[in-house]
Amino acid sequence: MTERVVRLPDVGEGIAEAELVEWQVQVGDLVREDAVLGAVMTDKATVEIPSPAEGRVVWLAGKVGDMLAIGSDFVRLDVDGKGETSTTTAAPAVQTTSAPARKAGHAARATPAIAPAHVAPSPQPLATPARREGERPLAAPAVRLRAREAGIDLRQLHGSGPAGRITHDDLDSYIARGSDDAPALRSRPKTAVTDTKVVGLRRKIAERMSIANARIPHITYVEEVDVTALEDLRAKLNEQKRTDRPKLTLLPFLMQAIVRAVAAQPELNAHFDDEAGIVHQHAAVHMGIATQTGAGLMVPVVRHTEARDLFDCAAEVIRVTEAARNGTATRDELIGSTITITSLGALGGLATTPIINHPEVAIVGVNRIAIRPHWDGAGFVPRKMMNLSSSFDHRVIDGFNAALFVQRIKTQLETPAMIFIDV
Amino acid sequence: MNDTTCKLLVIGAGPGGYTCAIRAGQLGIDTVVVESEKPGGTCLNIGCIPSKALIHAADTYETVARAADGKAQLGISALKPSLDFTKTIAWKDDIVRRLNGGVSGLLKRAGVRYVAGHASFHDGKTVEVHTTNGVQLIHAETIVIATGSAPIELPSLPFGGRVISSTDALALAEVPKRLIVVGGGYIGLELGTAFAKLGADVTVVEATPRILPQYDGELSDPVARRLRALGVTVLTSAKAKALVAEGTALLIETADGGQTTLEADKILVTVGRKPATSGFGLELLDLDMDGPYIRIDDRCRTSMRGVFAIGDVTGEPMLAHRAMAQGEMVAEIVAGHRRAWDRVAIPAICFTDPEIVMVGLSPSEARDKGLEVKSDLFPFKASGRALTLDRDDGFIRTVARADNHVLLGIQGVGPGLAELSAAFSLALEMGARLEDIALTIHAHPTLSEGFHEAALRSLGHAIHV
Numbered sequence: 001m002t003e004r005v006v007r008l009p010d011v012g013e014g015i016a017e018a019e020l021v022e023w024q025v026q027v028g029d030l031v032r033e034d035a036v037l038g039a040v041m042t043d044k045a046t047v048e049i050p051s052p053a054e055g056r057v058v059w060l061a062g063k064v065g066d067m068l069a070i071g072s073d074f075v076r077l078d079v080d081g082k083g084e085t086s087t088t089t090a091a092p093a094v095q096t097t098s099a100p101a102r103k104a105g106h107a108a109r110a111t112p113a114i115a116p117a118h119v120a121p122s123p124q125p126l127a128t129p130a131r132r133e134g135e136r137p138l139a140a141p142a143v144r145l146r147a148r149e150a151g152i153d154l155r156q157l158h159g160s161g162p163a164g165r166i167t168h169d170d171l172d173s174y175i176a177r178g179s180d181d182a183p184a185l186r187s188r189p190k191t192a193v194t195d196t197k198v199v200g201l202r203r204k205i206a207e208r209m210s211i212a213n214a215r216i217p218h219i220t221y222v223e224e225v226d227v228t229a230l231e232d233l234r235a236k237l238n239e240q241k242r243t244d245r246p247k248l249t250l251l252p253f254l255m256q257a258i259v260r261a262v263a264a265q266p267e268l269n270a271h272f273d274d275e276a277g278i279v280h281q282h283a284a285v286h287m288g289i290a291t292q293t294g295a296g297l298m299v300p301v302v303r304h305t306e307a308r309d310l311f312d313c314a315a316e317v318i319r320v321t322e323a324a325r326n327g328t329a330t331r332d333e334l335i336g337s338t339i340t341i342t343s344l345g346a347l348g349g350l351a352t353t354p355i356i357n358h359p360e361v362a363i364v365g366v367n368r369i370a371i372r373p374h375w376d377g378a379g380f381v382p383r384k385m386m387n388l389s390s391s392f393d394h395r396v397i398d399g400f401n402a403a404l405f406v407q408r409i410k411t412q413l414e415t416p417a418m419i420f421i422d423v
Numbered sequence: 424m425n426d427t428t429c430k431l432l433v434i435g436a437g438p439g440g441y442t443c444a445i446r447a448g449q450l451g452i453d454t455v456v457v458e459s460e461k462p463g464g465t466c467l468n469i470g471c472i473p474s475k476a477l478i479h480a481a482d483t484y485e486t487v488a489r490a491a492d493g494k495a496q497l498g499i500s501a502l503k504p505s506l507d508f509t510k511t512i513a514w515k516d517d518i519v520r521r522l523n524g525g526v527s528g529l530l531k532r533a534g535v536r537y538v539a540g541h542a543s544f545h546d547g548k549t550v551e552v553h554t555t556n557g558v559q560l561i562h563a564e565t566i567v568i569a570t571g572s573a574p575i576e577l578p579s580l581p582f583g584g585r586v587i588s589s590t591d592a593l594a595l596a597e598v599p600k601r602l603i604v605v606g607g608g609y610i611g612l613e614l615g616t617a618f619a620k621l622g623a624d625v626t627v628v629e630a631t632p633r634i635l636p637q638y639d640g641e642l643s644d645p646v647a648r649r650l651r652a653l654g655v656t657v658l659t660s661a662k663a664k665a666l667v668a669e670g671t672a673l674l675i676e677t678a679d680g681g682q683t684t685l686e687a688d689k690i691l692v693t694v695g696r697k698p699a700t701s702g703f704g705l706e707l708l709d710l711d712m713d714g715p716y717i718r719i720d721d722r723c724r725t726s727m728r729g730v731f732a733i734g735d736v737t738g739e740p741m742l743a744h745r746a747m748a749q750g751e752m753v754a755e756i757v758a759g760h761r762r763a764w765d766r767v768a769i770p771a772i773c774f775t776d777p778e779i780v781m782v783g784l785s786p787s788e789a790r791d792k793g794l795e796v797k798s799d800l801f802p803f804k805a806s807g808r809a810l811t812l813d814r815d816d817g818f819i820r821t822v823a824r825a826d827n828h829v830l831l832g833i834q835g836v837g838p839g840l841a842e843l844s845a846a847f848s849l850a851l852e853m854g855a856r857l858e859d860i861a862l863t864i865h866a867h868p869t870l871s872e873g874f875h876e877a878a879l880r881s882l883g884h885a886i887h888v
Contacts, residue, residue: 136767138829138854148761163827165854 001078004053006037008061008074011047017067018042021200025075029057037075040068041200055079065199139166146171201295212358215274219394222351223406227369228384230416245311250366250386251289252313254341256419257412258364259285259306262339265405269338271359272396279361279396287313288337288357291321299357300324301337310419341366352389361396364409365389425559427536429455431757432550432563434542434703437464439734439746440569441526446754448533455561457552459541461519462526464571465735466743468519469590474610476515477593478617478774485620485653496813506621508597515593544704547727551704565729565757568717569750570699572735577692579665580605580673586666586690589614598623599688603673605663607634609773611693612646616776619653626656626685628663628675635773639785641800645816645836646775653776666690698736713738721764723753731756745769768832768851770844777817778840782847783832786822795825797857801876803837805888808868814838819873821857821881828856828882835873843871857881 011018018040025037036048037057055077061068068074137154139147143166147154150171157174159166198206227250234248241247262269262285271280285306288299300320305313323329340357343366354365367387373380388409392402412418431447433440436458444456461468490501530537538561540554550566552559574588582588587595592614600623604615607629619625627634627650634650634657635643650657660678667674672684698716711718711726716738723731731753734746748769752762773779786798800820803809809817817837823830833847850860860878865871872887879885 136765140853144765148763148765151761161854162858163829163854163856 001080003058004055004077004079005073006049006052006075006077008040008049008068008070008072010070011040011042015042015070017069018047019199019203020062020064020066020068021046022064023060025057025060027057027060031055031057031077041204049074051075051077053077053079065197065203137166138164143168143171150175201298205296208358209355212355216356216358217394218353218356218391219397219399219402220353220389220391221399221402221406222387222389223403223410225386225388225410226374226383226414227386230413231369231384233416246314246318248310248314249317250369251317251341251343252310253413253416253419254364254366254409255287255302255305255313255317256310257409258287258339258341260412260419261405261408263306264408265401267401268362268392268397268405270361270396271338272361272393273359274395282338284338286336286338288340288360289317289321290340290342290357290363291324293325293327295327298324298329298334299337299340300329300333301335303336339363344368351387354389354391356391356393361393362402362405363391364406365391425557426562427455427538427559428562429453429536430564431455431567431754432457432561432565433567433569434550435464435569435571435734436462436526436530436537437569437571437734437746438466438743439571439750440464440567441530441750442747443567443569443733443750443754444535445529445533446751447757448530448535450754450758452754452758454534455536455538455563456530457538457540457542457550457561459539461523462530462537463519463523464743467522467526469593471743472522473515473519473593474589474613474617475774476518477511478613480511480514481617481620482776484622488620488622506598508595508621512594512596542703544707547708547730565731567723567750567753568705568725568730568732568736569734569746570703570736571746572696572698572741574693575695575697577605577663577694580663580690580692582692584670585687586692589691589693592618592689592691595689600624601686601688602626603628603663603685603687603690604693605673605690606693606695607631607657607659608637608693608695609635609775609779611691612650612775613773614691614693615655616650616653619650619655620776624654626658626687628661628673628685629657629659630662632660634659635775635779638773638779638781639787641820642779642781642785642834642836645777645818646773646779649776649816663690663692696735696741698738700736722756722762723749723764740769740771742769742771766852767854768848770848772841772844774841777814777837780835780840780844780847781832782834782844783830783851784822785832785834786820789822789824789831794831796822796831797825797828797881798822799877799880799885801873801880801885801888803870803873805876806868806870806873808870808872809837811868812838812870819843819870819877821860821874821877823857823881828858830855830857830860833874833877837870837873840870843874846871846874 008018020038021041022039025031031037031051031054033052033054034050037051039046039048057075058078059076061072061074138159139154144154152174154166157166157170160170161167230253238247266281269282269285273280284304287302287305289302291298291300300323302313302316302320308316320329320333323333337357337360339360340363342354342363344352349367351367352365354363356363365388367389369384369386371382372385374383388406390406430453433444433454433456436456440456441462444454447454466472484504484506487501487504489495490499491503527537538552538554538559540552542550542552545551548562550561552561576582580586589610598618598621602618602623602625604611604625604627607627611627612634615625615627633640633643634647647657658677662676664674664676667684672686673690674682674684676682700717708727708730717725717732717736719725719732719737723733725732733749733753735741748766752764755762768783770780770782786796789796798820800818802818804815809815819835821830822832830850833850835843857878860875861882865875876885876887880888
């Protein structure tokens with residue numbers, strides 16, 4: 001037998017390290033050549049690392065959530081054959097999936113590629129699946145009796161014993177925790193604390209939010225927009241739309257309005273490299289669309305919005321947001337935005353304080369449309385009103401420019417014909 | 424009319440009733456137990472104990488008879504044995520009598536008042552007992568119904584004459600020359616096997632396609648083979664219809680739909696047992712029922728406050744040890760302790776030859792519950808101890824969850840295997856995994872090594888197979 005070291009390959013993004021997000025094998029497993037050993041995450045993309053050879057896993061690099069250096073030992077295998085200990089850098093699997101394709105923080109234990117031929121009595125811990133609904137807790141009769149006498153429902157306890165067995169010590173700990181209860185309490189207070197390691201996409205989101213919040217002094221500007229005319233237009237266009245065109249939401253109109261606003265104020269469509277002290281203004285408007293996915297917030301990108309018409313924008317928004325939600329978005333579809341739209345409109349709220357998608361300098365937030373009374377000079381009339389909550393990097397965008405930018409957008413949305421006219 | 428009051432009244436002094444009463448007495452509860460027959464119930468008087476005595480006597484006789492026939496491989500020869508069946512029955516009765524006395528003594532030592540007589544409900548708090556000294560009214564805060572069960576009678580074959588129940592079979596004055604056993608369940612096969620060993624020409628008539636239908640085929644096959652070796656004729660998918668030829672023969676419908684008659688000296692009907700829920704005024708209480716059984720909750724409480732029910736009258740499995748466990752629990756509940764039924768497994772034993780032990784789930788039962796299982800068995804053909812006992816039939820089988828190896832069931836079939844039921848039950852109650860069994864030293868040479876080996880085999884590294 002020869003030990004073969006599989007090293008973490010360069011996953012092609014010029015990065016120095018990657019986060020371990022999943023093991024698909026555990027020590028003792030036999031794996032076939034090309035079977036997936038585990039997965040690492042880089043900038044919202046998950047890369048599976050296949051095995052370069054058939055062998056038995058004897059060592060794993062770390063646990064889920066660890067950051068591993070590119071080129072460091074990833075897995076060690078015992079493989080058949082003679083000769084010196086060999087080292088291999090595995091090629092990353094061809095399939096590169098966006099983060100939601102795998103649930104962030106997925107349990108490290110997975111079905112081994114090949115079932116072990118022999119299992120020693122207990123050299124390795126077995127999986128302890130969570131108790132299913134209705135499944136009785138595993139505990140010896142004496143533990144069950146003590147619990148009953150103490151009025152403790154064993155289903156509330158987590159067993160520390162093999163296969164989740166509840167021991168006398170577990171019960172002692174639980175009772176000790178409960179002894180702090182004030183007798184006047186109606187029922188036993190809940191004291192359990194659930195620790196969840198922030199890994200995978202959530203960790204990426206946390207890091208980016210921290211950077212944005214720590215480094216960017218935000219100024220948030222909220223303005224009210226009368227979208228009655230826009231909504232009428234939208235309804236008409238949808239009523240008469242061709243079957244090969246997508247249904248229009250407010251979003252493509254907003255995208256078009258932003259394209260026109262940044263044409264007048266290009267400094268809003270920019271990245272600020274604060275270390276170099278340079279603002280990179282982009283001619284292309286790559287619109288980030290903040291999207292809630294099952295795995296967390298992602299920002300897929302509609303590239304070259306400046307070159308798209310209304311329906312094209314609508315179709316591309318649908319395509320990239322669906323790709324983000326179902327985990328098929330490519331890395332290129334998830335990076336490179338120059339200005340971002342965020343919306344919590346469906347959930348209501350009068351105003352929000354959007355966090356800028358670093359290193360961008362502006363983000364436009366959409367709040368819910370509501371019919372509100374509007375004074376037209378003679379009386380109150382019902383109008384469809386919507387707030388825009390927009391944040392700007394105050395280091396490079398002054399409040400005046402921010403307000404001007406929002407007013408430009410407002411003007412176009414309130415007079416939607418402006419969106420279609422080059423001025 | 425003599426009135427008595429007590430805190431706890433137990434109706435029936437079978438395994439459930441006397442256990443409940445004894446435990447209640449130990450806990451200082453003022454307890455009365457009423458029984459119309461001898462203490463000990465079906466188990467002690469006409470069931471478990473006398474049948475096992477008869478089975479043991481039959482085993483011994485058969486062993487000697489084989490030696491006399493020159494069939495023993497042990498190098499032991501014997502003169503042809505003779506059987507004084509009257510003496511056998513007397514020996515059996517003496518065991519029962521001693522145990523009857525033992526139960527009475529235990530009740531007395533626990534301070535339980537014993538009333539011999541037939542109890543009948545007056546209302547939910549009062550029972551009328553007809554004793555040899557007249558009628559006695561007993562008022563109780565709490566009443567436990569432990570009236571047990573009785574053999575089921577076939578309408579076409581009422582008990583009487585040549586048609587006998589299991590109770591009658593245990594009190595026969597002589598071994599019948601030709602015995603037909605109607606019903607291939609555990610009671611019929613236990614008694615049928617014993618009488619076959621005692622020299623009877625035994626035929627078993629079973630309506631389903633195989634004997635012991637409540638066990639899986641893997642477990643019942645060794646018993647079927649042994650029955651054949653003992654010369655017992657087993658007719659499966661056959662139905663007993665009626666007595667013919669002036670009651671000397673049994674008309675049966677065979678598997679192919681034809682009819683035939685079998686001459687018999689005795690026809691033992693063992694087609695099951697029914698709960699004893701009539702004849703003692705239960706209808707006055709109007710308790711909720713669960714089919715033919717009294718409905719109980721996990722504390723053996725019936726639908727009436729202060730009325731409990733335990734044992735066979737509450738449903739399957741009708742086993743003495745289940746009743747005992749229920750009785751003990753109820754006594755503690757009455758004493759104010761927090762108790763509820765939370766047992767993982769109730770072992771079931773069939774004292775056939777070879778014996779069958781079943782604890783927990785069989786592989787198919789576990790799979791029916793949607794569980795992925797690891798199951799394997801160790802055959803006694805590979806057991807040194809089995810060979811030294813001149814019996815290599817049977818096996819021990821483990822059933823465990825595939826994901827965490829926690830044992831779900833343990834079954835075995837083999838000579839003398841009943842005693843291993845304790846280990847099997849303990850393993851399940853403790854939540855043992857295959858690894859726990861594999862890492863426990865099992866003494867060599869014993870049959871219990873089969874348990875160890877079955878666990879090892881499930882883990883993929885059996886040593887002796």
